[in-house]
Amino acid sequence: MDDLRSPGYLRAPIETKPTAFGLWLHTDVHGRRELVPELIAGDLYPGQAAVDLVVDHLLKLDESGFLRIYQAGGREWIQLENPLRADMRNAPESECPPPPRDLSRHVAAVGGERVSVRERAEEQVREEQAERVSQWAAWEQEQERSRLPARPLLLDAPPIGCPDHPNGRYADCGPCGTARRRHDKWVQERRYAEQLAKVDEL
Structure with missing residues (x-):
């Protein structure tokens, strides 16, 4: 043809x-x-x-x-x-x-x-170009937001010492020992909760 x-x-x-x-x-x-x-x-x-x-x-x-x-x-x-x-x-x-x-x-x-x-x-x-620009701007904003550091657990944890020794002490003090155990338990519970949350996200 x-x-x-x-x-x-x-x-x-x-x-x-x-x-x-x-x-x-x-x-x-x-x-x-x-x-x-x-x-x-x-x-x-x-x-x-x-x-x-x-x-x-x-x-x-x-x-x-x-x-x-x-x-x-x-x-x-x-x-x-x-x-x-x-x-x-x-x-x-x-x-x-x-x-x-x-x-x-x-x-x-x-x-x-x-x-x-x-x-x-x-x-x-x-x-289409305007939509792509908007998508990239949203992605960059999300990336910037995700770079913010997480608040350290220790800033929210209970004190490691008793009211008389808020920073703890090496000498024997019953209330300081109780406070330290409470502090360690609180930190362990929060870290465990964060690990479980990460598993649920997968």
Whole structure:
């Protein structure tokens, strides 16, 4: 099939070729149709959520030269550079306006009335980048928070000595010995609780 050897089709990225082939079958005999991604996705990929895929493919096919995206009458259209060969002698007049001859390939949306497919893709890229920046900021904030040192247990532990000797003493003192045992038991219980908490997190 000669159409499969057209330059625009050969230059098109491999992932866009099913969309390119489908457009041959779902444009008029002049290779034109209105660019409504939702309708094109419904024709080419029925039953699938393929609107974003179609938008991406249309932009790539425009860049490869398989088709042309243009504005006319305040609406957006596509024109295949090499429509399927057909007998044009009895072909009906296209209901789609032809692309302007004096404008560049990439035409901006007219008066902001309608967001073009390119603007829609650029907006999607900006939203994704903003989301990634937000995710990284949250991750960095969490990392910074996790670097704060844990409060040492000994700061909250009972004193190691009695009221008369709050820092303990080496000489025999019954109340100091009781306080020390209470202190050691408290520390052991807290450390054991922390170990159990770590096991539960696994």
